Amino acid sequence: MRSVIQTLYPWATSTSQIWCAGLSPKGHAVPTSKCCNCSSPTVGNGVGSSACLASTVTPLPSSDLANAYNRCTDGKALPPHTVWGLRVSVVRLARLHHFAMTHTLDPASEKVADLADGEVDTDLVSQRRKQWRTLVKRASVAYVLSRICVIAGAGIVAAQRVVQDRAAGIGRPRNALGRINEVLTSWDGKWYFRIVRLSYPTHIPPHVTWDDVQARTAFFPMFPTLARWLDQVLPGGDVFAALVMNFALGAIAVYLVGQLTRTMFDDRVAYRAMLLMAFFPGSFVLSFTYSEATLLVFAAACLLCLQRRHWVAAGTLAALGAATRPNGIALIAACAVAAVMALRERREWRSLAAPLLAPLGFIGFHLFLWRRTGEKLAWFRTQREAWAEGTSFGFTAIHKTINAFARPMSSPTDLITAVSFLAMVVLLYMTWKKRLPLPILTYSLVVLVLMLAPSTVTARPRFLYTAFPLLISAAAWIRDLEIAHEHDSEELSSGHELWTVVLALCAAGIVTLTGLYGVFGAIP
Structure with missing residues (x-):
């Protein structure tokens, strides 16, 4: 999985920022906890794996991306349902880009990035619930x-x-x-x-x-x-x-x-x-x-x-x-x-x-x-x-x-x-x-x-x-x-x-x- 991400990363960074490994299949950008290893805010709903927000602000070089992957997974293989969520293809990356930039992080992406560790944006959570x-x-x-x-x-x-x-x-x-x-x-x-x-x-x-x-x-x-x-x-x-x-x-x-x-x-x-x-x-x-x-x-x-x-x-x-x-x-x-x-x-x-x-x-x-x-x-x-x-x-x-x-x-x-x-x-x-x-x-x-x-x-x-x-x-x-x-x-x-x-x-x-x-x- 790491090698696949590294291979496609140059294309991904030309179109959008890319999320760290462990993406939540649901894609809700609501910080709910800290990453178990790197202590960065995570997004998710408690179901399946959560997405680390450590790499959502600036694109990372391929080597740094691999390090972020290792940091968030402790070098362990991803479980099958997470591998499924990270199927890497052009359409899939386009979909992730759309969710990250327009549906999930926008317009509160800056607000999410500024949150202190472990802090939850109650306004964003309330907005999500209201939309649902x-x-x-x-x-x-x-x-x-x-x-x-x-x-x-x-x-x-x-x-x-x-x-x-x-x-x-x-x-x-x-x-x-x-x-x-x-x-x-x-x-x-x-x-x-x-x-x-x-x-x-x-x-x-x-x-x-x-x-x-x-x-x-x-x-x-x-x-x-x-x-x-x-x-x-x-x-x-x-x-x-x-x-x-x-x-x-x-x-x-x-x-x-x-x-x-x-x-x-x-x-x-x-x-x-x-x-x-x-x-x-x-x-x-x-x-x-x-x-x-x-x-x-x-x-x-x-x-x-x-x-x-x-x-x-x-x-x-x-x-x-x-x-x-x-x-x-x-x-x-x-x-x-x-x-x-x-x-x-x-x-x-x-x-x-x-x-x-x-x-x-x-x-x-x-x-x-x-x-x-x-x-x-x-x-x-x-x-x-x-x-x-x-x-x-x-x-x-x-x-x-x-x-x-x-x-x-x-x-x-x-x-x-x-x-x-x-x-x-x-x-x-x-x-x-x-x-x-x-x-x-x-x-x-x-x-x-x-x-x-x-x-x-x-x-x-x-x-x-x-x-x-x-x-x-x-x-x-x-x-x-x-x-x-x-x-x-x-x-x-x-x-x-x-x-x-x-x-x-x-x-x-x-x-x-x-x-x-x-x-x-x-x-x-």
Whole structure:
């Protein structure tokens, strides 16, 4: 790393001052402590490594830069997440220059430089917090607008059904709320409400089919359990309780993704990540009575705790996520990777709490089914017999994608699969360009593997949505595209136009998917 910095330093000093090694991925220029070795003020938020401000005032010769590197790291190798934060490329250095000169240190750079050792600029901290609260408020408005898109899609279906009822001689309903609720509680929602009202069966017949009510055994318990508890508190019935809960959980998930992004990038990237979380087409599921909203809250909170090294909390949240959906087991893998890294880099034995706690939710659910039904592998048999679940190792997704191009519009389900598969490829490319910490990347990749593995329902927007760290990379990649062309007004305008087009397409996708699933035109 030192040799790379020395090689690129002449170019860097011709365009900007360069930060000392140990840059905080978040990039906040708020002095919070002293450098552990050189006693210079540092910037950061306590998450990951902090940036030493010793070399932010005047450019250093290559030899002095190497000495500063040694002084701040005591000659030790940087941990992987810091190496990731210092990927040295022309675009990356341009981005660091932009943050250091305009976003992080300006206009308070001189004020930061004049601070005494250990002193904190409370005005600057207050300003940062105020700016972040403003961005959160904007993201909240965006989230509400995205939910209106879902209601619009459901409203189109409701209007179409009213027309059909009138043509069939059925009286016109008093209002459209009942029809809209039918859309929002369709598909898997019907099965979840059977669990809310009937709990799990005590016996599963041989050769169970999806027509049998016992097929509800295939659905995990966390979402219906929370809906049942909330129904006991709120008036209006279990449907109202489930819809309100998912709306609130969706908002929490969007906020947590913003906080997670701040541990890796700056606030502007975090804001865009929240917008993508709100408007990504798969976010329609946050307004349906599905379990994805619950999983997203547990997953985002778990990954945030892993970033902050809160091991017990991370393991507990992973266990709750693993009891929410089958792809929640990706959190177990993330906890395991984070623990291995902590042991290898810092000999932090407390990190073992996360992978030890994480599987308890998944294991506990299967033990519960065993005790209730008397069958050890009740869930697996139900999946195999009632839902015809098998493994295709991604070939089903590829086949449906090819079929969608060979025979366009012949199957809406194949078209959705193809679009989801191609979107996954694009997001993976952006993630390759904007690397994520290994535990977070592990979670995303495991979710994608589980999405592509089945031979029946494969790539879908809602499954891709649960791999939400890919959206963080997308937000950072688009932001870098704009920064790289910040001095070219035409190209900068193109970057803003790209962002506008992305959000517009996502909003249209929400309406389209809601309407399509509402008329049972494709499998969600």
